[in-house]
Amino acid sequence: MRDTRGLRVVLSILIVVTLTLIVLDLRGTGSGITTSLRQVVATAFSPVQVGVAGVTSSTRNWFESIGELQGASTRADALQVENDRLESLVIVSGEDRRRAQELDELLLQSRYLERQIVPARVIAIGPTQRFSWSISLDAGTRDGVSADQSVVTGKGLVGRTIRVSPWSAEVLLLTDPTSSIGARITGSGEIGFVKGTGLSDELEFDLLDPFAPMKVGDRVLTWGSDEGKPFLAGIPVGEVVRVSGTPGQLTRRATVRPFANLSSIDLVGVVIDTPRSTPRQPL
Amino acid sequence: MNWRAVAIAAFILVAALLQVGVATQLGLPLVAPDVMLVAVIAVALRRGGTIGAIVGVAAGLLSDLLPPSASLLGVSAIAFGVVGGVTGWLASRDKKRNQFNYWRAVGFTVIAAIAALLINTGVVAVFDSERLVTNNFVLSLLWQGAYALVLAAVLVPIYAWIDRVTAPVNVVTRR
Numbered sequence: 491m492r493d494t495r496g497l498r499v500v501l502s503i504l505i506v507v508t509l510t511l512i513v514l515d516l517r518g519t520g521s522g523i524t525t526s527l528r529q530v531v532a533t534a535f536s537p538v539q540v541g542v543a544g545v546t547s548s549t550r551n552w553f554e555s556i557g558e559l560q561g562a563s564t565r566a567d568a569l570q571v572e573n574d575r576l577e578s579l580v581i582v583s584g585e586d587r588r589r590a591q592e593l594d595e596l597l598l599q600s601r602y603l604e605r606q607i608v609p610a611r612v613i614a615i616g617p618t619q620r621f622s623w624s625i626s627l628d629a630g631t632r633d634g635v636s637a638d639q640s641v642v643t644g645k646g647l648v649g650r651t652i653r654v655s656p657w658s659a660e661v662l663l664l665t666d667p668t669s670s671i672g673a674r675i676t677g678s679g680e681i682g683f684v685k686g687t688g689l690s691d692e693l694e695f696d697l698l699d700p701f702a703p704m705k706v707g708d709r710v711l712t713w714g715s716d717e718g719k720p721f722l723a724g725i726p727v728g729e730v731v732r733v734s735g736t737p738g739q740l741t742r743r744a745t746v747r748p749f750a751n752l753s754s755i756d757l758v759g760v761v762i763d764t765p766r767s768t769p770r771q772p773l
Numbered sequence: 774m775n776w777r778a779v780a781i782a783a784f785i786l787v788a789a790l791l792q793v794g795v796a797t798q799l800g801l802p803l804v805a806p807d808v809m810l811v812a813v814i815a816v817a818l819r820r821g822g823t824i825g826a827i828v829g830v831a832a833g834l835l836s837d838l839l840p841p842s843a844s845l846l847g848v849s850a851i852a853f854g855v856v857g858g859v860t861g862w863l864a865s866r867d868k869k870r871n872q873f874n875y876w877r878a879v880g881f882t883v884i885a886a887i888a889a890l891l892i893n894t895g896v897v898a899v900f901d902s903e904r905l906v907t908n909n910f911v912l913s914l915l916w917q918g919a920y921a922l923v924l925a926a927v928l929v930p931i932y933a934w935i936d937r938v939t940a941p942v943n944v945v946t947r948r
Contacts, residue, residue, distance in 0.1 A: 497822040511847035531838040542794030614793040616841040624841035660841040688906035
């Protein structure tokens with residue numbers, strides 16, 4: 491065992507240091523050393539990530555068209571492939587159209603919410619092996635984004651910003667297990683909490699009133715937080731796809747499928763605060 | 774200048790960029806290929822346990838710090854460090870007995886990748902249990918192993934080549 495002594499010493503020291511960091515991070519509030527470390531890394535890496543994200547999407551398109559070229563054994567196949575290739579070209583140009591459409595939807599969302607929305611692209615997605623569901627955006631404090639703001643697509647809520655550096659922001663997705671959003675059923679107005687499950691198409695919805703009616707197809711909106719932080723009121727969250735638990739149990743639980751397609755998000759909007767300047771008209 | 778250390782740092786940095794910029798954006802089910810982890814193991818297999826552990830902890834910290842991340846700082850550092858140390862030690866033991874080969878290296882990587890996810894889960898369970906979800910956990914472990922297999926087949930020879938190229942000229946390369 492003599493040859494492993496150095497290794498054991500090094501490994502124990504490293505583990506102790508790391509455990510210290512974990513505890514520091516666990517206890518850290520706001521401006522701890524770990525927060526500043528994250529800030530530095532985010533500022534340094536975000537320009538590179540923007541570049542890598544661009545290369546990734548064009549490479550993905552290229553691979554997709556290569557995939558379609560294979561299997562061309564006969565002439566008919568070859569023509570089919572040629573046709574597919576042209577179609578994929580249309581799709582690539584359609585990619586721009588899709589972005590334009592997403593932008594349009596965001597614009598509608600911004601009118602509906604009566605707030606300003608900063609458009610942003612997803613530049614990195616966090617690995618779920620670390621048990622965190624998060625993404626990076628290419629907009630930061632310089633664009634008016636700050637922590638605890640709602641992030642939406644044209645379809646619905648995506649999550650909230652948790653850390654912001656000058657040119658990038660990190661977003662905690664609503665699928666993250668620690669994400670909990672106050673939500674209400676449209677129509678009945680019954681309130682509850684939507685929690686993440688780690689799955690991209692399933693959220694948990696717990697109704698506060700166990701006797702309240704709830705059925706498949708009910709739509710869920712955010713009920714909003716104090717001063718719109720982190721969530722504004724009335725952002726569409728998702729649709730009830732399954733109700734479990736019978737009326738009369740302590741809580742009623744439903745599975746909600748988010749409106750925003752979280753496994754393929756590209757263009758999102760950060761709802762930035764524009765405080766009310768005109769007083770409300772009395773009725 | 775120690776070119777080997779520079780090469781290791783560059784290798785890990787490139788892996789980090791591939792990790793968040795490419796691997797996680799492929800839209801693969803359950804888990805994304807863990808490029809950084811396999812890079813650490815590739816270094817450890819070649820350079821032994823002590824360097825494996827140090828590189829593992831450093832890469833793990835970077836992985837936790839790299840945006841986007843909502844997990845605690847140090848969670849992957851422990852997993853990467855332990856896995857780097859142990860695989861490095863096992864590899865150098867096998868090299869002494871002349872039992873080390875490419876297939877063994879790939880096998881070590883797969884087992885180490887699965888072990889790292891288990892350690893990671895354990896640490897999250899202790900410090901950050903709210904975040905722990907175990908949907909499809911066994912399936913995630915299998916995918917983690919499968920991706921590691923593919924990545925190892927590529928990254929292990931690449932690092933072995935880098936290590937040979939950057940070896941000091943006047944010193945006989947250690948096997």
